[in-house]
Amino acid sequence: MERPERLSLQSADGAQLNLDALYQIAPSCFTEATDPKTGKIKRVVNFDVLRQLLGDDTVEDATEAYEFNWVGKQEARAEVLRPINKTLRPVKEDSVDWDNTQNLYIEGDNLEVLKLLQKSYLGKVKMIYIDPPYNTGNDFVYHDDSSRSLEEEDFAAGNIDELGNRYRKNTDANGRFHSEWCSMIYTRLMVARSLLSDDGVILISIDDCEQEHIKAICDEIYGSRNRISTFAWNCSTAGGIRPKHVSKTHEYIFAYAKDIDNVPMLWAPLSEGAQKMYNEKDEKGLFRSKEFVFKNSSTNENQKYWITCPDGTKVKPRQGYIYRFVPETFEEAKKSNLVLFKTTSNSSTLIDEDGQPAKWNIFIKKYFGDGLGCPSSLLPKDIISMYNKGTQDVQDLFDGNRVFENVKPVSLIHYFTRVFSSKEDACLDFFSGSGTTAHAIMQRNSEDQMNRKFILVQLPEETPEDSDAYIAGYKNICEIGKERIRRAGKKIKEEHPEAKDLDIGFRVFRVDESNFEDVERTPKEYNQDQLDLFLNNVKSDRDDLDLLFGCMLDWGVKLSLPMSSEEVDGKMIYTVNDGDLVACFAEKVTNSVVKAMADKQPLRVIFRDSCFEQDADKINIYETFKQLLDWSDENVKNNIRVI
Numbered sequence: 001m002e003r004p005e006r007l008s009l010q011s012a013d014g015a016q017l018n019l020d021a022l023y024q025i026a027p028s029c030f031t032e033a034t035d036p037k038t039g040k041i042k043r044v045v046n047f048d049v050l051r052q053l054l055g056d057d058t059v060e061d062a063t064e065a066y067e068f069n070w071v072g073k074q075e076a077r078a079e080v081l082r083p084i085n086k087t088l089r090p091v092k093e094d095s096v097d098w099d100n101t102q103n104l105y106i107e108g109d110n111l112e113v114l115k116l117l118q119k120s121y122l123g124k125v126k127m128i129y130i131d132p133p134y135n136t137g138n139d140f141v142y143h144d145d146s147s148r149s150l151e152e153e154d155f156a157a158g159n160i161d162e163l164g165n166r167y168r169k170n171t172d173a174n175g176r177f178h179s180e181w182c183s184m185i186y187t188r189l190m191v192a193r194s195l196l197s198d199d200g201v202i203l204i205s206i207d208d209c210e211q212e213h214i215k216a217i218c219d220e221i222y223g224s225r226n227r228i229s230t231f232a233w234n235c236s237t238a239g240g241i242r243p244k245h246v247s248k249t250h251e252y253i254f255a256y257a258k259d260i261d262n263v264p265m266l267w268a269p270l271s272e273g274a275q276k277m278y279n280e281k282d283e284k285g286l287f288r289s290k291e292f293v294f295k296n297s298s299t300n301e302n303q304k305y306w307i308t309c310p311d312g313t314k315v316k317p318r319q320g321y322i323y324r325f326v327p328e329t330f331e332e333a334k335k336s337n338l339v340l341f342k343t344t345s346n347s348s349t350l351i352d353e354d355g356q357p358a359k360w361n362i363f364i365k366k367y368f369g370d371g372l373g374c375p376s377s378l379l380p381k382d383i384i385s386m387y388n389k390g391t392q393d394v395q396d397l398f399d400g401n402r403v404f405e406n407v408k409p410v411s412l413i414h415y416f417t418r419v420f421s422s423k424e425d426a427c428l429d430f431f432s433g434s435g436t437t438a439h440a441i442m443q444r445n446s447e448d449q450m451n452r453k454f455i456l457v458q459l460p461e462e463t464p465e466d467s468d469a470y471i472a473g474y475k476n477i478c479e480i481g482k483e484r485i486r487r488a489g490k491k492i493k494e495e496h497p498e499a500k501d502l503d504i505g506f507r508v509f510r511v512d513e514s515n516f517e518d519v520e521r522t523p524k525e526y527n528q529d530q531l532d533l534f535l536n537n538v539k540s541d542r543d544d545l546d547l548l549f550g551c552m553l554d555w556g557v558k559l560s561l562p563m564s565s566e567e568v569d570g571k572m573i574y575t576v577n578d579g580d581l582v583a584c585f586a587e588k589v590t591n592s593v594v595k596a597m598a599d600k601q602p603l604r605v606i607f608r609d610s611c612f613e614q615d616a617d618k619i620n621i622y623e624t625f626k627q628l629l630d631w632s633d634e635n636v637k638n639n640i641r642v643i
Contacts, residue, residue: 005637005641005642006609006641006642006643007551007555007606007641007642007643008554010083010084010085010086010514010554011083011084011085011112011115011116011118011119012083012115012118012119012122013081013083014081014082014083014115014191015081017118017122017194018081019043022045023043026050028049029045029046029047029049029050030043030044030045030046031043031044031046031049032044067220068213068216068217068219070178070179070182071176071179072176072179072183073182073183073186075183076182076183076186076187077186077190079111079183079187080186080187080190080191083115084112084116085513085514086112086116086512086513086514087116087511087512087513087514087515087546087549087550087553088106088108088113088116088509088511088512088549088550088553088559089509089510089511089512089542089546089549090507090508090509090545090546090549091107091508091509091510092508092545094482094508095505095506095507095508096485096486096489096504096505096506097503097504097505097506098505098507099562099563100503100505100562101503101504101505101506101507101560102451102453102503102560103438103453103454103455103456103503103505103506103507103560104453104454104455104456104509104559104560105432105438105456105458105478105481105482105485105506105507105508105509106455106456106457106458106509106510107458107459107460107478107508107509107510107511108457108459108460108510108511109459109511110188110430110431110457110458110459111187111188111191112511113430113457113511114188114191114192114195114430114457115191116511116553117195117455117553118191118194118195119553119554119555119556120552120553120556120557120558120559121195121426121455121558122194122195122556123194123195123196123197123198124195124197124426124558125195125196125197125200125426125427125428125455126196126197126199126200126201126420126421126425126426126427127200127201127202127203127417127420127421127425127426127428128192128195128196128200128201128202128203128427128428128429128430129202129203129205129416129427129428129429129437130202130203130204130429130430130431131205131408131429131431131433131436132185132188132204132205132206132431133181133431134206134207134209134210135177135178135181135209135210178210178213181210181213182210182213182217185210185214185217186217186221188430189202189217189218189221189222190221192428192430193221193222193258195428196258198258198259198262199257199258199259199262199263199264200257200258201228201255201256201257201258201263201420202218202222202255202256202258203231203253203254203255203416203420204218204253204254204256205251205252205253205408206251206252206253206254207248207251207252208248211252211254214254215230215254218254218256222256222257222258225260226256226257226258226259226260227254227255227256228255228256228257228260228263228266229255229375229377230252230253230254230255230377231252231253231254231255231377231378231379232250232251232252232253232377232378232379233250233251233252233253233378233379233383233384233412234249234250234379234381234384235249235250235251235384236248236249236388253379253416255420266374266375266419266420267372267373267374267375267419268372268373268374268375268376268415268418268419269372269415269418270372270373271380271381271382272380272382273382274373275368278366278367278368280365282337282365284367285367285368286367286368287365287366287367287368288365288366288368289340289342289363289364289365289366290363290364290365290366291349291361291362291363291364292323292324292325292330292339292362292363292364293317293322293324293349293350293361293362294321294322295320295321295349296320296322297320298322300322302326302327303317303322303323303324303325303326304316304317304322304323305323305327306353307330307362309341309358309360310341313352313353313358313359313360314352314353315348315350315351315358315360315362316350316351317349317350317351318348318349318350318351318357321349324364333364337365338364338365339362339363339364339365340362340363340364340365341360341361341362341363342360342361342362342363343359343360343361344359344360344361348360348361349361350362375419379412379415380415383409383411383414383415384409384411384412389409389411390406390407390408390409390410390412390436391404391405391406391407393407393409393436393439394407394434394484397484397487397488397491398472398483398484398487401468401469401472402468403434403467403468403469403472403474403480404433404434404469404480404484407433407434407436408433408436409436410436410439410440410443411440412440413436413437413439413440413441414440414443414444417440417441417444417452418444421452422448422450422452423450423451423452424450424451424452425452425453426452426453426454426455427441427452427454427455428454428455428456428457429454429455429456429457430456430457431457431458432456432457432458432481433458433477433481434477434480434481434484435456435480435481435482435484435485435488437454437456438454438456438481438484438485438488438506439484439485439488441453441454442454442485442488442489442492442502442503442504443488443492445499445502445503446492446493446495446496446499446502447496449499449501451501451503453503453560454506456481456485456506458477458478458481459477459478460476460477460479461476461477462475462476463475463476463477463480482506482508485504485506488504489504489505490504492504507559509549509559514539514550515538515539515542515546515547515550516537516538516539516643517537517539538608538643544572544574544585547583547585547608547643548563548574548576548583548585550643551581551583551606551641551643552576552581555581555604555606555641557576557580557581557604561576561577561580562576562577562578563575563576563577566596568590568592568593568596569590569592569593570586571584571586571589571590571593572584572585572586573593573596573597575600575602578600579600579601579602579603580602580603580604581602581603581604581605581606582597582600582602582604582605582606583605583606583607584597584606584607584608584611585606585607585608585611585643586611587608587610587611588611589607589611589612589617589621591620591624594621594624594625595628598624598625598628598629599628601629602629602639603639604639604640604641605625605639605640605641606640606641606642606643607621607641607642607643608642608643609642609643622636622640625639625640
């Protein structure tokens, strides 16, 4: 039997993901060729065949084609495809309700995090909301110049901080002020698209500085046909110091779908003005009367039938009007007590059997609980009750301390969670700041008893030493974000005791270098003592949980899934989601351990390569799984990995 395959231990290869996607829709343009690096046969694209499949819709020289370009775009495209050898390490001590929560909070460069999440969350995120740096000249902009390899050079240039985080201020004195911002956002939006579900939506907050650029970039990445809308919202009042020209009181939120054909009809909560229309009441609650007849020149007799009124007279729509329902639907509404007959002193849209204006009008009850309408591109003013509401939301949670500035209001993101998410959807924010998205999702879940999950990503930018946040003990933005979620969750739980199953916890992870020593050298580069790295290349500061989550990332298993552990023969066995993955990272695994692992009916199994003293031990283990689980040789090959 062949040796088990090793996990790749790096993020997804962007180029390979693109090839796999192309193969699904155009397999005939692929052929086989020898990989010069490995000598193995691999699948490659035959561009001549691809051009034939595309007909005339190809271009060889695109110098005069319509396209949005900037300095550094080519490198940005290359950066999207480049895999990384990093991992996400669990931080249990910062987490809340680790064992039960399905929410994630991840500290680190968001481009690296997005790449690391690709295998586990490919096509699994329903809604993405981001509030990226507006490029004001003072914002930290992540820097992804991979052409520089020397850390000292980067640090000296201000491209990374002392912790190795790749960000710097993009001042307007920079000659590539807009270009660097475009490259930064382009790479992240490209990778983020792969995480969206087929009916998924991304929402991007922006102001005038970069709005035309973000629109052009999104049109390229997501396609202009998938643009749902450009929402405008009132972000400030017109008060304060008079501007020289125009008072800017609104900002934008661009909404794009992964595939707009898969996005269902959208519904939004009613504004306060619309709610006041529900001014009637019966045993079911508040309702408004909606006319059953409307203006339409259709001659469809199925919507122009006679209806008997309470006094026995019959009515039907006059010329140029029709009913809203066909007869069968009308009778169902009548049985459900949804039909109202009202006398009128004015001219009715109905006529009686003599052809004269009827003394009756017919209405349909629309209850307040059903009060949803089509979202408007101009967001309702009443979702933002005051200027700088977002900052006030945070300040209220932190005992009046102004620990974070320029925060989006909870009500704004709450609105979009109502429109674009439901049930158990995963919602991602990879510029999470103070954690407003998590706050809004928990709030919404407490109201509709659903179980949306949040995934937040934030770079641990340091807080200025003279800031209220630093003085209050919060040395970086992540510390503020985590504390805000803790406080908001507690407050929401207290305000909604009926929401007993509300998930207000989160698992914390932190981007770090690989769990494994670098062994990609030639044999001549190693002395005898270093050869042990090939057998046991796990770094000395990593524990079983580090290895487990690293394997979950690499094998495409969600980090939010429940897990358990048990000890057998002094060896720890880890089980993810009742058998989605079963792992043991101990040395010298016994038959009892193997049998205990097989008893869990696993879909995937992981061992450390160094736990096998001899090849014969591996064969015995494989045979055990084959017998206990009725696996074939192919099953063993596909379902067992080593690290």
